[in-house]
Amino acid sequence: MKSMRRLPDAELEVMQALWRCTPPASRMDVAAALTPDRPMAATTLLTVLTRLGEKGFLRTDKEGRRSLYTPLVSQADYLAAQSRTFLQKVCGGSLPAFAAALCDSGLTREELDQLRDLLERDAL
Known part of the structure; x- marks a missing residue:
């Protein structure tokens, strides 16, 4: 399995919200899927979505003036990669x-x- 970089907490929260949406998802869809106890400002969410796109975790498609986001990494693949990394780093394999x-x-x-x-x- 190819190594996959670990996402910072805010980026992981946004990816988890995106995974809960039916793709492609708008910014509003992702915002609605975020946990209610940790809301995120619209500008912050857009910044995080842009970063995730730059890192190859999602694809952004333009539809008129709005952007639609599609995950390029599945939740299962991310979890498997992070589990393998944890096993290697913390438990010595x-x-x-x-x-x-x-x-x-x-x-x-x-x-x-x-x-x-x-x-x-x-x-x-």
Whole structure:
């Protein structure tokens, strides 16, 4: 898997909002999909969308005077790349160390059962 740069928090929030929208999405669509407790000024949102485009995370298409945004990176691909980077940097590439940290992180029995189910399903 190709390495993917980690997004700063504000950019990640905007990408998460864009992933919740039906593409292509307008700035207003993205603004509406942002979490209500963390609103973003329109000019700030436009700046972040521009940065994400420059970084190759989204495509901007003009439709008249408005811009429409389409993600070029899926949420699943971003999560997979960041998980691999985390595993390499923090756990030295050791999956057992990562799993042990997860188990010691205060996960509930239900979350551990879900994790076990995911691992068993993907092993088939």
